[in-house]
Amino acid sequence: MSQPNEIERYTASQRSNHWMVAILFILAALSGLALFHPALFWLSNLFGGGAWTRILHPFLGVAMFLFFLILALRFWKHNHLTKNDRKWLGQIGDVIAGNDDKLPPVGRYNAGQKLLFWVMILCMLALLVTGVMFWRPWFAASFSIDLVRLAALIHAFAAWVLIAGIMVHIYAAFWVKGTMRGMLTGKVGRAWARHHHPEWYQEVTEEKRS
Amino acid sequence: MTMLDIQRRSATTTEAPQVRHLPKIAKLIDVSTCIGCKACQVACMEWNDLRDEVGKNVGVYDNPADLSDQSWTLMRFSETEQNGKLEWLIRKDGCMHCADPGCLKACPSPGAIIQYSNGIVDFQQDQCIGCGYCIQGCPFNIPRISKKDNKAYKCSLCSDRVAVGQAPACVKTCPTGAIHFGTKEDMQDYAEERITDLKARGYQNAGLYDPQGVGGTHVMYVLQHADQPELYANLPANPKIAATVSLWKGITKPLGLAGFGLIALGAFFHFIKRGRKEVHEDEDDQLAIVRQSGSNGRDA
Structure with missing residues (x-):
């Protein structure tokens, strides 16, 4: 099925799921940023003007959340933090410097990827809940004005964390060559897997043999 | 409407024109001489071509029951017992035209909310995107979003009339002269006279409502009980733009943008220094080598 030097990392369905979230994220982020700062209001032109941006943003956000939810449930089990992960995070200097030989061995995901996974779950939940709370014209009127104000503040903060993440x-996907290909084609190189995710590589190759 | 100079504009970070100085204007509502006839409500509807739906009697004199996109001003009736006497307090509610308007601060659409140099805060519905942030920004619970067009509406202080030297419609029509209009200074002077008179008649706590928490307002009240503004249908004693709104619309925005910029720059220069991390797929797996270009690269 696959080339001898390639391993399957993502199925077509997982990839499509990821890119649906990615596309919706870009649209939700751009429309949200248009309302975040006056310097970025011009982004509303991409969506047909300010009113259209206001109308579309919450729907894009909810759609992003739903696709993300499926993705998160699919990858949940791969993202439990281990002792080695904590060590990996403690050596973040070596990570940034690319001193991979000094880092503890990594499984399917490294600690940075896992951390991002959990941060994204928190952000997505916060964005959904707070977003509904000031979604006009439908839901905002059901909440007290102080709650709506707080929701808007938390929404902006969670969005910032998510976009920064x-x-x-x-x-990181660009930096580590071969990663982007994994999410685009589903295949990663054998050496890529052995170097960046040795424990996962071992699992996968042992499965094949048995 | 553009015959007045604009001194502040929503979602605009650069200076607005501020060379010319118009005298600040104000509307003074003397609650002690209001009889609750609602002529101001009628005049407002007539001048602004508004017609609210006929509502239901909810058991109080307030009619309609609340402000709306069609009702920009509303008499609010409160009963209270002060010094053993029943008092019927009638407050004409509507936009206070804050010197530091929370609505304008919160609005994300450039120019949808403007402040004229005479102090009037005006909504430009053609720029309004219907997000309702003005509602979150307002400390007086004034703006209302229309169910018809999803745009925010409120009292304009008849900016079109004021621009051509006329008093607002409500002022013009008030049969007891409870609503006054003029320069803010003149209104403060006139309020002083009224307060002196009220004090002479036993209202020891009579005073002017011109809350400084929002920089003062261009709609002011003479209150018999200025020490308890809440008596007047919950007029806030010390209105301020909410701390959550100030934080949301304040320093966090430029800091947030700067943060994104720093991350992007950091990533770019990380790439410049380290290059991309590459594992060569050699024929013999065991010989795969990591390569990094750049200064710290461990080129094989």
């Missing part, structure tokens, strides 16, 4: 996510 995704910026790091995108750069």
